[in-house]
Amino acid sequence: MKDFAAIDFETANGQRSSICSVGLVVVRDGEITIRHYRLVRPYPNYYNYWNTQVHGMSFQDTAHAAPFPEVWREIIPLIEGLPLVAHNRPFDEGCLKAAFQAYGMEYPGYPFHCTLRASRLAFGRDLPNHQLQTVALRCGYDLTQHHHALADAEACARIALKIL
Secondary structure (H helix, E strand, C coil), rough: CCCCEEEEEECCCCCCCEEEEEEEEEEEEEEEEEEEEEEEECCCCCHHHHHHHHHHCCCHCCCCEHHHHHHHHHHHHHHHHEEEEECCHHHHHHHHHHHHHHHHCCCCCCCEEEEEHHHHHHHHHHHCCEEEEEHHHHHHCCCCCCCCHHHHHHHHHHHHHHCC
16 A cells, blocks of 8 residues: 555543544655644543553643644545555544544545554564554564654554555
């Protein structure tokens, strides 16, 4: 796959609609052409202790951020005509669908591919696990800022370039 957009969401709480940041890496003709990162005011707008422990963000970080529909309007032209790729597609696609539903937006049915599934097929038991940082390292990318949406999206893009 040479043309796609790798996407990653971080959430504020246990609700999939509570996107608090999005990372997007656009790949065209096998090269990264766009890196896009935005904080998002989550819906519902509260932070769970455990989510904050994972990504380090809190209410103060997104108190003045734009809501999802505004951020997504910026992303639409960047991903037009491209399939989306995520590591653990059910989570990221679930977040996207939940946010669309929470804001009463019609979901356009984006085609999604999963590097986690592809990793299991490509590497099987050759890896101790198929977590993003493990697979990224196997594909030659050292993910040093795991759970930062842009860093995770870039790791996903690097994996996709190798195995999708």
